[in-house]
Amino acid sequence: xxxxxxxxxxxxxxxxxxxxxxxxxxxxxxxxxxxxxxxxxxxxxxxxxxxxxxxxxxxxxxxxxxxxxxxxxxxxxxxxxxxxxxxxxxxxxxxxxxxxxxxxxxxxxxxxxxxxxxxxxxxxxxxxxxxxxxxxxxxxxxxxxxxxxxxxx
Amino acid sequence: xxxxxxxxxxxxxxxxxxxxxxxxxxxxxxxxxxxxxxxxxxxxxxxxxxxxxxxxxxxxxxxxxxxxxxxxxxxxxxxxxxxxxxxxxxxxxxxxxxxxxxxxxxxxxxxxxxxxxxxxxxxxxxxxxxxxxxxxxxxxxxxxxxxxxxxxxxxxxxxxxxxxxxxxxxxxxxxxxxxxxxxxxxxxxxxxxxxxxxxxxxxxxxxxxxxxxxxxxxxxxxxxxxxxxxxxxxxxxxxxxxxxxxxxxxxxxxxxxxxxxxxxxxxxxxxxxxxxxxxxxxxxxxxxxxxxxxxxxxxxxxxxxxxxxxxxxxxxxxxxxxxxxxxxxxxxxxxxxxxxxxxxxxxxxxxxxxxxxxxxxxxxxxxxxxxxxxxxxxxxxxxxxxxxxxxxxxxxxxxxxxxxxxxxxxxxxxxxxxxxxxxxxxxxxxxxxxxxxxxxxxxxxxxxxxxxxxxxxxxxxxxxxxxxxxxxxxxxxxxxxxxxxxxxxxxxxxxxxxxxxxxxxxxxxxxxxxxxxxxxxxxxxxxxxxxxxxxxxxxxxxx
Numbered sequence: 001x002x003x004x005x006x007x008x009x010x011x012x013x014x015x016x017x018x019x020x021x022x023x024x025x026x027x028x029x030x031x032x033x034x035x036x037x038x039x040x041x042x043x044x045x046x047x048x049x050x051x052x053x054x055x056x057x058x059x060x061x062x063x064x065x066x067x068x069x070x071x072x073x074x075x076x077x078x079x080x081x082x083x084x085x086x087x088x089x090x091x092x093x094x095x096x097x098x099x100x101x102x103x104x105x106x107x108x109x110x111x112x113x114x115x116x117x118x119x120x121x122x123x124x125x126x127x128x129x130x131x132x133x134x135x136x137x138x139x140x141x142x143x144x145x146x147x148x149x150x151x152x153x
Numbered sequence: 154x155x156x157x158x159x160x161x162x163x164x165x166x167x168x169x170x171x172x173x174x175x176x177x178x179x180x181x182x183x184x185x186x187x188x189x190x191x192x193x194x195x196x197x198x199x200x201x202x203x204x205x206x207x208x209x210x211x212x213x214x215x216x217x218x219x220x221x222x223x224x225x226x227x228x229x230x231x232x233x234x235x236x237x238x239x240x241x242x243x244x245x246x247x248x249x250x251x252x253x254x255x256x257x258x259x260x261x262x263x264x265x266x267x268x269x270x271x272x273x274x275x276x277x278x279x280x281x282x283x284x285x286x287x288x289x290x291x292x293x294x295x296x297x298x299x300x301x302x303x304x305x306x307x308x309x310x311x312x313x314x315x316x317x318x319x320x321x322x323x324x325x326x327x328x329x330x331x332x333x334x335x336x337x338x339x340x341x342x343x344x345x346x347x348x349x350x351x352x353x354x355x356x357x358x359x360x361x362x363x364x365x366x367x368x369x370x371x372x373x374x375x376x377x378x379x380x381x382x383x384x385x386x387x388x389x390x391x392x393x394x395x396x397x398x399x400x401x402x403x404x405x406x407x408x409x410x411x412x413x414x415x416x417x418x419x420x421x422x423x424x425x426x427x428x429x430x431x432x433x434x435x436x437x438x439x440x441x442x443x444x445x446x447x448x449x450x451x452x453x454x455x456x457x458x459x460x461x462x463x464x465x466x467x468x469x470x471x472x473x474x475x476x477x478x479x480x481x482x483x484x485x486x487x488x489x490x491x492x493x494x495x496x497x498x499x500x501x502x503x504x505x506x507x508x509x510x511x512x513x514x515x516x517x518x519x520x521x522x523x524x525x526x527x528x529x530x531x532x533x534x535x536x537x538x539x540x541x542x543x544x545x546x547x548x549x550x551x552x553x554x555x556x557x558x559x560x561x562x563x564x565x566x567x568x569x570x571x572x573x574x575x576x577x578x579x580x581x582x583x584x585x586x587x588x589x590x591x592x593x594x595x596x597x598x599x600x601x602x603x604x605x606x607x608x609x610x611x612x613x614x615x616x617x618x619x620x621x622x623x624x625x626x627x628x629x630x631x632x633x634x635x636x637x638x639x640x641x642x643x644x645x646x647x648x649x650x651x652x653x654x655x656x657x658x659x660x661x662x663x664x665x666x667x668x669x670x671x672x673x674x675x676x677x678x679x680x681x682x683x684x685x686x687x688x689x690x691x692x693x694x695x696x
Binding site for chain 1: 167168170171172205206350351352353354355356359390391392393394430431432433434435446447448449450451452508510511512516517518547550551581583585589593594597598600601604605607
């Protein structure tokens with residue numbers, strides 16, 4: 001099973017916790033870590049469950065809720081905000097029919113707000129999975145979403 | 154014999170990749186092949202050239218022509234007209250100001266020595282993935298010099314004398330920081346490079362790592378030698394994929410060349426570096442929070458003292474330095490403390506890398522001497538304000554301060570800005586034109602703090618939530634004069650009671666917004682209008 005294979009890659013040291021969480025989340029079809037995952041990690045690292053849970057819930061990149069196939073992370077830090085990320089957010093809500101923190105019923109997209117992505121030269125910007133998209137405008141955004149829906153990207 | 158007559162430098166960084174730099178590169182190589190030019194014209198990948206938001210950027214040398222917004226469709230025209238016939242394609246030429254360090258390189262070698270080329274000198278000029286190219290521009294010479302000619306104490310002395318101060322935000326003297334850890338007998342000691350760049354509007358460290366990762370490694374090795382550390386970590390934020398990949402390759406290449414690892418330069422000194430990835434938490438930029446995160450736990454800050462220099466990673470002595478700080482070190486060792494001190498101002502020596510964004514014509518990255526005024530940075534380097542008159546700049550990111558028109562001529566360094574209760578911070582300069590609204594921005598910044606508060610100490614956990622709620626009231630037309638007063642008092646109390654810089658910071662933005670734009674805030678409160686029509690006065694939509 002996948003989880004066991006991932007754990008086997010690591011030495012059982014507490015400083016590997018974050019990496020294990022990352023890896024297990026990446027291997028999950030729904031982009032999250034389950035309670036069961038966290039229990040098994042706690043066993044493996046010989047840590048209390050509370051410590052694993054505390055760490056997993058602390059970092060915004062790790063989710064405890066099932067998420068869509070693609071996670072959209074729109075930046076709304078001051079530079080992107082100044083360049084119009086609010087209207088991009090409105091458009092994303094419209095286009096996807098969901099609010100921040102929610103997942104579309106077809107499990108294709110989850111919409112999240114993220115802090116500064118460090119690509120402010122091309123604000124407003126967002127990340128979909130590992131890909132960064134900048135200089136967003138309504139036309140560009142619709143095209144990107146369409147491409148994901150049709151599986152072109 | 155080399156037949157190369159021209160170099161096409163293509164900037165490969167996160168920004169140009171978004172714009173499709175790989176497609177342009179592939180097309181360029183294909184067309185050069187087709188025109189049978191591939192042996193005469195060499196395509197070189199480099200880091201950033203300091204030009205942002207202008208798509209794919211390429212520089213043709215020795216002609217010194219920069220093209221921006223290049224698409225794969227433009228490549229044939231550039232090849233046919235410029236590379237074949239020597240006629241630059243005017244419509245794609247970049248006419249704005251380019252990063253000073255890049256300009257300096259284009260001048261004669263004699264001129265070069267006088268220029269401020271410290272951190273970004275190689276970025277956009279050498280291939281960051283080639284250790285040989287770094288060595289060809291005196292790379293690792295400073296490390297050799299440090300290990301063979303100086304004792305660790307002497308290195309600390311040179312860095313102290315140079316006046317180098319931490320570039321992560323706080324501006325603490327680097328040599329002094331090292332001198333606390335160096336004499337400790339407690340082994341092992343650790344050197345941690347803080348590359349968890351999360352301050353909104355800041356991406357200088359990303360571009361340094363993408364453009365010249367070996368310089369950072371060299372700086373780290375010298376710092377480690379000075380403090381007596383044999384192991385170093387670079388904590389890079391998880392989103393910085395290209396930085397992680399390039400720095401990883403640099404580490405592997407440096408190991409192969411014996412520049413990292415056992416007995417470097419036969420000096421008996423051993424040092425190795427490992428990359429650790431962050432997972433999205435602003436507070437991890439705080440050094441003790443970063444250390445907790447490195448240990449695999451929640452990124453909560455620790456109570457100081459003990460300071461990390463005495464008890465840090467796994468309770469061992471640990472020095473945490475920023476990417477830009479460490480990247481200054483090789484040049485200081487190579488050229489001496491006096492040389493470094495001659496750059497910048499009396500109490501803030503050297504250069505500063507700024508990211509300049511928002512309503513300016515040419516957003517991007519610049520490296521200029523400490524003490525350069527905001528006016529020069531905006532008008533000389535960033536091409537001036539776009540879409541209206543200058544209103545203010547948020548300097549130093551969310552943890553920074555608003556500076557209005559009367560502050561344009563203040564010299565930007567740690568001390569001069571300190572006099573005005575402002576900070577240099579991480580070097581982010583977000584320019585706002587008169588069409589923007591201060592209440593909207595303030596609310597946005599306070600949301601950020603609320604979202605990023607780690608929750609460990611009450612002043613910050615409760616305070617940031619309260620501050621956002623109050624700002625949101627004003628934003629949605631329900632604010633009162635008392636709300637504004639409360640924001641000022643509360644944030645001031647937080648500035649003295651919060652455990653770390655996160656909870657201490659909101660005071661600065663609130664205080665400067667109130668100081669420079671009181672009328673505008675009061676308009677929102679008393680007349681219930683946002684003159685810029687940005688704030689949603691009928692009940693805000695909570696995020």
